Amino acid sequence: MEKKRIVWIELLRIAACVGVLGIHAGSQHFRDMPVDSTVWQVSNFYHGINRFAVACFIMISGSLYLSSKRTWDLKKLWQRNILPVASAYLFWQLFYGFYRIAVNGGPKIGSMEFFKKMLVYVSKPYFHLWYLPMLMGLLIITPLVWEIVNSSRGKQWSQYMILLFLVFQIFTYTAGRFNLPWKEHVQSLMDTVHPELVTGYIGYFVLGHYLYEYGLPKKLEKAVYILGTVMIFAGIWLCQKESLMTGKATQAFYENYTFFTFMWSTAVFLFFKEQVSKIKWSQKLEKAVCSLGGCTFGIYLVHAFVRDILYRNGIDSMMIKNTVLAVPVVMLLIFFISWGIVYIVRKIPFIRKWIM
Template sequence: MACIGVIGIHAGSQHFRDMPLDSSVWAVSNFYHGINRFAVASFIMISGCLYLDSKRTWNLRRLWKRNILPIAAAYIFWQMFYAVYRIITNGTLAKGSKAALVKFMVYISKSYFHLWYLPMLIGLLIITPMLWEIVNSARGKQWEEYMIVLFLVFQILPYTINYFPLPWKDHIMDILQTVQPEMVTGYIGYFILGHYLSHYEVSKKLEYLVYVLGVILILAAIGLCYISSQKSGKPIQSFYENYTLAGFFWGSSFFLFFKNHVSKIKWNEKQEKRICYLGSCTFGIYLIHALIRDILHRIGIDSMMISNAAIAIPVLITMIFVLSLAAIMIIKKIPRVSKWII
């Protein structure tokens, strides 16, 4: 679902910046763009759940060889692939080899729009052995609760407040940002949160509160993005980004729902195998879906392929997912190479 959500973000936002803001098509695009914002937070929480699990034992050499190196290899490959793809498709190659080389160097110097996640994940993995020691210590639960609270106070709250026209906002932000404990002002907060929610039971009252806040805040954020965009005359997505309260509670509600309810479904052996196989393909789907989206767009299949965007976007999400899955299933059959690029 997190993988589908990532595709949903990029399908919903495909024409986010090039359509009339007062059109129903933009309103639908804004809705799908926002409603899928659980994806990134959920993915990081899944990583925290898996990598910080007490059953793991971390050896630094094995960590770098088996976990970090494959991700770094995939990042380098796809950075270069998308750089070459853009050079070919935008006509830079026709200007000569020197222009193409310059463009290539420019393209690979900065993460392609969806590939930012990989260096961020590598950063989390580098400090994972230290985090593992903290969360699995005798007072691990208390340390995690402390770090999650700090994440809310020093990252989520200031980021959210910054986008509201509050009186004395600049002074409030100065106070909030005077102290910035680096250990909890990045995606590490979601990483820790994923382990905490998967490892410890939360009360039913707190669980349902997270669900209610998740739904209310994400709908409010979508509405605020719409209203702000109409007033400013430019597309705004600030209210449901990953570090906002809406993003925090919406992502947490999805993670909790799957952990506490979907996990209770009794799958038969064949269904389990299919689910696990799909799970093994999601990394590759994430990497290649941007290519599939662009190819479909070039042949006229995108979020505006029909007049009803509310139907077009889910259809596009499905097509991108299915075609990406098919491509990854083929790549998986390539011996030795596939494990380094997907």
């Protein structure tokens, strides 16, 4: 029997999925347009405003996998959670490898050159598939982290891990984006310590659990909304300012580990948890939302293929002069075409479990 889904989480999952598409649609000409052009500035805006997506995906996973209502059996964890992700990763790495060879007029299938080319392509994640091995890593250590955050002092341990994540990852990484005095020496010192358990995406994983379980006081919640909004616009502005100064496009100030994106992602997650969750949905609409939410993993996997097909047919963020409108149009086209593919493919039970 399928577990009951939480509507606001499914809505956030959909928003994060659309956000990923926004990043990839908005950044199509991020590197090949003059940084003083309107097209680049629009690209920079869409690229930045959607940066909550990855962090929120991870926070959703943390809120669900680290929930106090769950218990973990290692055998089931590997069979039901880790192996399906590993299987999907392998399949889509091979799929995109075949696709790139085909569209680039690569070597004949079955030849030694073909296998060498495939080996090169599958040796590292395709540009968006990096998320899957990262997720596998989080799942592997989930039982250990679950024990920590759900112990008798679980709330305090969660706060401690988030604080360390802020100090050793978020603040350190963000400071590295600026030309500060003694920057290299301070970063070298921090990297020497570098407590591995809290310097990766696990910080967002635990943050999602904490916000889901405990939330924030109302005054602090409002402050997060304000600060998150200010921060992401500041990050977008700083990227534009530095790009104009250097003549080279940069996204340094709204990357996933910057304080700008940390605050923006936290604000978006909290907004869905505290505000969107209050909306009353009809049973029919609830079912539709949850069905769409269940397709987002597949949409994420297939959207790069759809984006490339559209691009090769002249449909991208510069297909019309008004880039402000072009980017959302491309996002929606990628989303609905990908959704259609996933909806059909998921009708096949084996594929639904092991590929998407």
